[in-house]
Amino acid sequence: MTTPPAGSHEWCVIGRTPDDSLGGVRGMGSMLAVVDLDGDRVRIGSHRLGADELPDFVRERESQGRPRWVFSDAPNWCPALLSAGVRIERCHDLRLSHAILMRSESVRDGGAVAAAEEWDADPVSAPAAPEAEALFDVTERRSRIKQVPHDIDSALAEFDRQSAALASAADPGRLRLLLAAESAGGLVAAEMQAAGVPWDVEEHDRILAEELGPRPAGDAKPEKMLAVAEQVRTALDDPRANLDSHVKLLHSLHAAGINVASTSKWELQESEHPAIAPLLEYKKQARLLSANGWAWLDEWVDEGRYRPVYVPGGVVTGRWAASGGGALQIPRQLRPALRADPGWRLVSADVAQLEPRALAAMAGDRAMAEAGRGRDLYSGLVDEGIVATRQEAKIAVLGAMYGSTTGDSGRLVPRLRASFPAAMSLVDSAAEVGSNGGVVSTWLGRTSPVPGEGWSRVQRAANRFDATSADENRARRAAGDQGRFTRNFVVQGTAAEWALAWLADLRLRLARLPAVDLPTVEGEPGTTSATASGPVFSRQAHLVFFLHDEVIVHSPAQHAEAAAAAIREAAASAGKLLFGNAPVDFPLELTISERAEKD
DNA sequence: ATCTAAAGCGCG
DNA sequence: AAAGCGCGCTTTAGAT
Known part of the structure; x- marks a missing residue:
């Protein structure tokens, strides 16, 4: 194998060979084109790799010059690299970048990117542990999802289109930063899935037993739930009341003289009736059982690791979404089940009031920045x-960012307008643009989607000479909805950019921490042994959880303080990277513990 | 029999 | 209280 020349501005585009049956191994052939981006793109050379050669090749190049690897889609390439023990430092993810570039109003020459529709595809999660019997299902499911092309020529062509689009941007520096951060997020997601969240199955089971009673056989209801359900039926004097069907339950409630329009808990709390307390308890139990009960444990936790599927860029604002496993909705109640391996610690950090801080920074609102400096921003107010x-x-602050106009919030928002005119004018303008059908962009240049055809039709209908008042109301409501969406988009999206920059920087800092020796395995191989994290992360501090404004790092105990410092430094560095010397700080709540706190 | 919508609640 | 933004997931009920 020839090694291409190393260079500091080098990009390696990875793709499958056109003839992927080469060597008799279908789908395993890889090709790299090594590209030098100094000046015009020059294709230095391409390299055909055999079935198992890619990880070694990547490892070698990574140790030499750290190129920026260009992936069609990180989940397609990362799992094999990680399981072979190979990490990369930087990448450019074509799918994630495509989604940003095709919409960005900063890009002047984005037609070619937008026209390459095959790159506007659904994210595909990496297959979990390849279990033979499930393989067919996985393959079957994946074949129905629209995927980006993974071959080398398509990747090179898209890379060219993206480079041209980026070069045409009004502010290429910011957009380049966004693409780098977004791509780094793709790596983090792949790495977190590979590492898994250390999960204490016994603690989870203990919490379930405490709330619901012991695990029932089959799909019977747990005994504590049955008992609570009986209390409800007795209080309603309705021995056959069905608590699981909203419609039937509503009937039973009405029959018992409880006048509610729905069975939602905030409405139930209003009523005074002996059935209400146990009913609310039952609903809480039912929720825990169906969302995070024993079935969830069986499906998502294996060998002491919870492996949710993250979807970077899954939300239009740039936030991550999740698909399967409910990573973004783990109830606080279950946080104690998140537990470090023996000899390890969890380092948890969250940013207090990230969104208003991002707003203050973006708007250059010194007064608002001052209100939050070094303290709780709300107390500052x-x-x-x-x-x-x-x-x-x-x-008041949430109302300002979400665009609420009524109630307490509507009463309090005007005070912010007086105190923080710059911040308020930024969100007010964003809302106005949206309500008129326009698009808005985040600090780094992620642009909101154009409202759909249905929206425009509603607006047109209201402007016709024969428009009814119903037409006008509908249009006004839709315009307001879109305005609140764009108002929030700039804030939520910019906060997401800060969080990505934080993650990206933290990931690299953690990778520079020293590794520890693997614990000697005595007797049975422990099911929660650190080795469950795979070859890359079993000896080194690594990210295991990310949720919009919080991270959890799993770290060897002796490096936990260093990991905490890395988290703080990464936060400071993210603020500088995005906002330069803007007078806004992003204070962290940080704890080092063996177990995540219940809060 | 299978798909979709809505309700409801978990997270930020 | 709900309101005012962004999500995913489970369940039931209704539509196909």
Whole structure:
């Protein structure tokens, strides 16, 4: 195998060979084109690799010059590299970048990217542990999902289109930063899935038993739930009340003289009736059982690791989404089941009030930045006499970012307008653009989607001479909805960019921490042994969880302080990278423990 | 029999 | 209280 020349501005585009049956191994052939981006793109050479050669090749190149690897789609390439013990430092993810570039209003010459529709595809999760019997299902499912092309020529062509689009951007620097951060996020997601969240199955089971009773056989209801259900039926004097069907339950409630329009808990809480308390308890139990009960444990936790499927860029604002496993909805109640391996620690950190801080930074609102500096931003509003209580501050700030107009929130938002004119004018303008059908962009240039045809039709209908008041109301409501969406888009999206920059930087800092020796395995191989994290992460601090504004790092105990420092430094560095010397800080709540706190 | 919509609740 | 943004998941009920 010839090794291509190393260079500091080098990109390696990875793709499948056109003849992927080469050597009798279908789908395993790989090709690399090594590209030098100094000046015009020059194809230095391409290299055909055999079935098992890619990981070694990547490892070798990584140790020499750290190129930026160009992937069609990180989930397609990362799992094999990680399971072979290979990590990369930087990449450019064509699928994620395509989604940003095709919409970005900063790009002046994006037609070619937008026209390459095959790159506008669904994210595909990497297959979990390849279990023989499930393989058919996985293959079957994946074949129905629209995937990006993984062959080398398609990847090179798309890479060219993206490079041209980027070069035409109004602010290529910011957009380049966004693409790098987004791509790094793709790597983090793949790595977190490979590592898994250390999960204490016994603790989870203990929590379930405490709330629901011991695990029932088959799909019977747990005994504590049955008992609570009986209390409800007795209180309703309706021995056959069905608590699982909203419609039937509503009938039973009405029959018992409880006048509610729905069975939602905030409405039930309003009523005074002996059935309400046990009913709310039952609903809580039912939720826990169906969402995160024993079935969830069986399906998603294996060998002491919870492996959810993250979807970077899955939300239009740039936030991550999840697909399967409910990674973004793990109830606080179950957080204690998240537990470090023996000799390891969990280092958890979250940013207090990330979104308003991102807004203050973006708007250059010095007064708002000052209100939050080094302290709880909501308390800052109280200290500065803008509102009376922390609760009011929270309602006002959320109301400002979400565009609420009624109730307490509507009453309090005007005070912010007086105190923080720059921040408020930014979100107010974003709302106005959206309500008129326009698009808005985040700090780094992620652009909101154009409202759909249905939206425009509603607006047109309201402008016709024969428009009814119903038409006008519908149009006004739709315009308001879109305005609130774009208002929030700039804030949520910019906060997501800060979080990506934080993650990207943290990932590299953690990779530079020292590795530890593997614990000697005595007797039975422990099911929660650190080796469950795979060859790359079993000896080194690594990210295991990310949720919009919080991270959890799993670290050898002796490096936990260093990991904590890395988290803080990465946060400071993210603020600088995005906002330069803007007077906004992003303070962290950080804890080192063996177990995640219940909160 | 299988798909979709809506309700409801978990997370930020 | 709900409101005002963004999601995923489970369940039931209704449509195909």
